[in-house]
Amino acid sequence: MIQSMTGYGKSVIQLPTKKITVEVKSLNSKSLDLNTRVPSSYREKELQIRTMLATSLTRGKVDFNLFVEMTGEETTTKLNEVVVKQYIEQLSKVVDGDKTELLKMAVRLPDAFKTEREEIDENEFTEILKAVKEALVEINKYRSDEGEVLKQDFLQRVDLIETYLEEVLTIDGQRIENVRERLRNAVNDLKEKIDENRFEQELIYYLEKYDITEEKVRLQNHLNYFREAINSEDSNGKKLNFITQEIGREINTIGSKSNFALMQQLVVQMKDELEKIKEQALNVL
CATH class of the missing domain: 3.30.230 (Ribosomal Protein S5; domain 2)
Structure with missing residues (x-):
């Protein structure tokens, strides 16, 4: 915990x-x-x-x-009788007054009281x-108790990131088709006759650069690992901070490869939830 x-x-x-x-x-x-x-x-x-x-x-x-x-x-504070008597004696030579008045003046002077060291x-x-x-x-x-509150907050935000990731998976096919269509339209605008086989080969190579399969798998693994870490017996905020860095790396890579507005919106939402996790993780022991 x-x-x-x-x-x-x-x-x-x-x-x-x-x-x-x-x-x-x-x-x-x-x-x-x-x-x-x-x-x-x-x-x-x-x-x-x-x-x-x-x-x-x-x-x-x-x-x-x-x-x-x-x-x-x-009390450890004692009257320094020797010093007070000396003050009274000296004061009596300077001013007239009864001993009570002289005493009142004497106890206000330095070292009239001493503090004994108490064992x-x-x-x-x-x-x-x-x-x-x-x-x-x-x-x-x-x-x-505060840690339990943080834990519930973390779990909710990790679940949200996972939900956004599932939506990314849902629209990934649409994204690839969208990229394919844009490339074909771009070639058609050139009004040049092309070799379809060569075009398909180049298209496959191009689309592979936008493939996010590995990032999706690693991100899911990191989310699972984060859940395991907050449910472990020890409390290790440094480990959680490290995992959030790995989560952020995969989200950023997905964002850079997405090339699709709907997916980029989901990436922004994932980043927002992750930043809230990072902020709270700084307070974990």
């Missing part, structure tokens, strides 16, 4: 003093383009998180965000990893 590269996953967990929110978003990209934002206190664990993301998502432009909201009394609680980080896994499960489900 195919998967889209577009997806979104979110998980929220409540710890004793923190609320942890994990968000993962992805868009289409030729390769894995991974951007992670984690609080500095978890920076040493970032590589582990990136490895999880790369293993699960494989490809796409991925944005990962880890948000931490303090919900308890615990990572392994039990806490284990819970965070569970949240990451939950978000990855959600985004992969999103990708699969």
Whole structure:
């Protein structure tokens, strides 16, 4: 089954003093383009998180965000008492005022507070990893659901191309007769006596150049192969892109050989459907 590269996953967990929110978003990209934002206190664990993301998502432009909201009394920011006392002492020499007013001024000055580095609680980080896994499960489900929508769209358009190909086969005999008639009329306009046998030989040679039997067979094979690819166990957008290139090559060759207005119209319709497939295939994992 195919998967889209577009997806979104979110998980929220409540710890004793923190609320942890994990968000993962992805868009289409030729390769894995991974951007992670984690609080500095978890920076040493970032590589582990990136490895999880790369293993699960494989490809796409991925944005990962880890948000931490303090919900308890615990805090890593402490009052720098020594510095504040020094500020108050210095301020008291400059301005008159009670200690409360001096304190208000002192805490606004640089280095009045200090942030202590918090050691990572392994039990806490284990819970965070569970949240990451939950978000990855959600985004992969999103990708699969989007992939199913893409699959149905692909099948409809491939069926349309196949329908146009059947119409090409229907009018192919008419096309050949039309080419034959035009050639004969062109010769008759010359008002020259010709050798019928030689004319037929030249006509056969000329018509062989316009024969599209091989192109019709190859195009049908490519359409069948495209269906097999989107129904396979793995999701391979690069393979689908390659097959669409082969489909386009055969359609273009049919168009260049058609030399018949009705067939050229069908070729244009096939090209239109193929372009829509190509556009959507860029979003397949």
